Amino acid sequence: MRLDGKIACITGSARGLGYAMAVDMLKEGATVVINDIDEASVSGAVESLRSEGYSVYGYVANVINKKQVVGMMDYIMTTCGKIDILVNNAGGALRTPKKLEEITEDDWDLVLDVNLKGSFLCSQAAVAYMKENGGSIINLSSIGGRTASIVTGVSYAAAKGGVVAFTRRLAKEVGPYHIRVNAIAPGLVISGERLQETWDTMDDTEQTSVLDDIPLRRLGTIEDQAKVVTFLASDDSKYMTGAVLDVNGGRFMG
Numbered sequence: 674m675r676l677d678g679k680i681a682c683i684t685g686s687a688r689g690l691g692y693a694m695a696v697d698m699l700k701e702g703a704t705v706v707i708n709d710i711d712e713a714s715v716s717g718a719v720e721s722l723r724s725e726g727y728s729v730y731g732y733v734a735n736v737i738n739k740k741q742v743v744g745m746m747d748y749i750m751t752t753c754g755k756i757d758i759l760v761n762n763a764g765g766a767l768r769t770p771k772k773l774e775e776i777t778e779d780d781w782d783l784v785l786d787v788n789l790k791g792s793f794l795c796s797q798a799a800v801a802y803m804k805e806n807g808g809s810i811i812n813l814s815s816i817g818g819r820t821a822s823i824v825t826g827v828s829y830a831a832a833k834g835g836v837v838a839f840t841r842r843l844a845k846e847v848g849p850y851h852i853r854v855n856a857i858a859p860g861l862v863i864s865g866e867r868l869q870e871t872w873d874t875m876d877d878t879e880q881t882s883v884l885d886d887i888p889l890r891r892l893g894t895i896e897d898q899a900k901v902v903t904f905l906a907s908d909d910s911k912y913m914t915g916a917v918l919d920v921n922g923g924r925f926m927g
């Protein structure tokens with residue numbers, strides 16, 4: 674039980690990668706606060722995990738709203754007494770277009786805000802409490818922020834590249850407080866119905882060309898990502914900070 678007694682907050686964790694991270698951390702003994710943007714999905718996830726006997730709380734907050742984010746960290750302190758682990762997972766391309774000429778200013782702002790500003794606001798609010806006992810922050814970059822990828826648009830690439838720079842700079846600043854800050858950069862992971870549909874609509878040639886580009890010859894799973902996040906959250910990585918781990922089957926080697 675590598676996370677016994679630890680309190681973890683995972684943003685955007687009602688489904689997808691975040692939910693898998695919650696399951697993996699719970700199995701390692703952590704108490705997990707599930708955050709997401711809507712009440713129904715948060716309570717659904719909390720109920721389902723509690724029914725399996727896990728120690729779980731839920732908090733609805735939009736990660737780009739400072740007041741709600743500060744309210745969430747205050748709630749965690751009141752309910753759990755501390756915060757040891759923060760995963761800035763909420764994000765994605767958020768159904769915005771990929772082609773430069775189709776991306777509106779609102780699309781750009783949304784993608785940059787949720788992926789990058791959300792990580793800033795949540796880290797700022799959590800660090801205020803982590804300074805006492807130390808902690809571990811894990812940010813979600815992407816292969817799209819590590820190398821030019823046709824799978825994503827420029828807004829997503831800029832946001833996820835920004836997450837890498839944010840991770841390194843924050844790691845330098847908060848290291849003296851024993852707060853570690855690392856990131857993972859997943860390759861394509863079928864994390865839900867939408868990405869499953871995208872994959873299914875590709876013909877055999879397209880799918881083969883994607884897989885041929887991956888030395889391990891398969892797409893990643895949500896559990897592949899969750900295992901690495903748990904490693905970064907645990908003391909097994911206690912001498913690592915400012916690192917970006919490319920969890921992509923070797924598709925991009927940083």
Ligand SMILES: NC(=O)c1ccc[n+]([C@@H]2O[C@H](COP(=O)([O-])OP(=O)(O)OC[C@H]3O[C@@H](n4cnc5c(N)ncnc54)[C@H](O)[C@@H]3O)[C@@H](O)[C@H]2O)c1
Pocket residue numbers: 684685686687688689690691708709710711734735736737761762763764765766787791813814815816858859860861862863864865868
């Ligand atoms: N799936 C992939 O292939 C892949 C690859 C690289 C990186 N990532 C990154 O991993 C993270 C999770 O991806 P996923 O595929 O599980 O996505 P997902 O869409 O399945 O889940 C994201 C969750 O974040 C929540 N969310 C969105 N905006 C929010 C906000 N403002 N405040 C709080 N919650 C919000 C959503 O409601 C959703 O539950 C994202 O940061 C994504 O960019 C995913």
